[in-house]
Amino acid sequence: MSLIVSSIGQGLLWALLGIGLFLTFRILNLADMTVEGTFPLGAAVAVAAISRGMAPWLATLLAVGAGMLAGLVTGLLYTKGKIPFLLAGILTMTAVYSVNLRILGKSNVSLLGKQTVFNSHFLTSLPQYFDSVVLGVIVVIVITLLTIFFLNTDYGQAFIATGDNPVMAKSLGIHTDQMVNAGLMISNGLVGLCGALIAQNNGYADINMGIGTVVIALASIIIGEVAFGELSLNQRLVAITLGSIIYRLILLVVLRLGFSANDLNLISSIVLAICMILPQLEYHLHLRRSFKKGLTQHD
């Protein structure tokens, strides 16, 4: 039972990563590799700041800022430097690795005995693992609502249009480069926030904790899409969090089957690959159509 609660808590916290990548991957139609560097960057900044005595919430906010900065770097490399997007992301990701080592000083820094956002009086009074569930729910709700608000502003609509049809967006006077930069900053800010929260929840920051984050984020997004089908944009944002929780539960089952934590990246990739192949399989085998046929009367 406690393992399931723990998985739900993890799913909620990691959902921020999915929401962040959704903004670039699904809305801007850009595959942003920066997040593999931004996630540990958020963790490193938060842990380093907390270790030096900064208040956990402030340290978390600082991590968001660091993430946004990394996003801006990728954005400028792409929009101003005209570097192909995938490469721009990889460049920043690689550079940030060194920055992370500088910030942490060594490859793994523990928060043992330090205050974190999970140490508040209320959260520690909860049963084990419920702290991440409660904090996760609060943060996910706030971020989801903020994102929905953002996407429904004039600015947000221009942002969506930029990803949907950049030629049209420009012809309507939308500054598409600015939109891409803003999107990358918001997205990577969220990823930095996610890294900061995960590090505080785990009690440490590790230089290698970013490996596989793109796959994990995509898994949340795509599991949500495969599981819930046609949704409105607002509903899709909620589906990411549910997808993230489902993904954690799948991992739990897989670990129960006897795989070790070292196999997680292999398993993550397989889970994502299966989810991405499913629509193709469905198309070729007409699964849904034959299923519907079986349910409705023939005329």
Place this chain on the structure above:
Amino acid sequence: MTKAILELKNIHTVVNAGTSNQLEILRGINLKINAGDFITVVGTNGAGKSTLFNAIAGTQTIAAGHLLHNGQDITNTSEEERTKFLSRVFQDPKLGTAPRMTVAENLLLAEKRGSHRLLKPRHLKQAFASLQAQAAQMNNGLEKRMNTFVSGLSGGQRQALSFLMATLKRPDVLLLDEHTAALDPHTSQELLQATNERITKDHLTALMITHHLDDALKYGNRLLVLKDGQVVADFTGADKQALTVDDLYKFFDD
């Protein structure tokens, strides 16, 4: 004499500048576009019709010459800046609309063409009725599909939407780049009719590229023939009305 809303002075454009493939496309275009002009533009492939539009819209850099809007030099202003007074409809229905947004959302985006987009609620609900009334003017059922994603529209509806979006916020200059070429003959004629009605009724200033010489003669008050990057003929008023398809064919020979 009426005042020129847009004036092109000896405009030149170059592709592949500085390489051995350097090629001059527009070679000294001089043109005064007056308020209320509805100009049809004809010419062979490669004559520079689309390049002319791109130079006016700002997607093609002007190598030499000057572009004036109401007397102000806008030769070096950005594409985004020019959308404040200029709008265009592309030949490809896919280029003018956002497929994963609804018809209403697309219209709302277009209503704010060229203006600053702020972090304030878009108020789609409040704008819905007036947008729907505008959509009804296209006479093709667009008003019944306000909440449909544009990817679900037919090519004709999609292009009618593109046209409506380009005129929703009144442009000083409207550029129509063969905007009915991708449609079947019937739908194409319908959209041309609607185009003509709207331009005439609202006294819009428009340039329309077409390969159909009949349409070039039938619509507008002025006709330009482009050849090798230059305006080789410019007919207005009665001169244009007296033109026949055979007259125009002479420009396409040799």
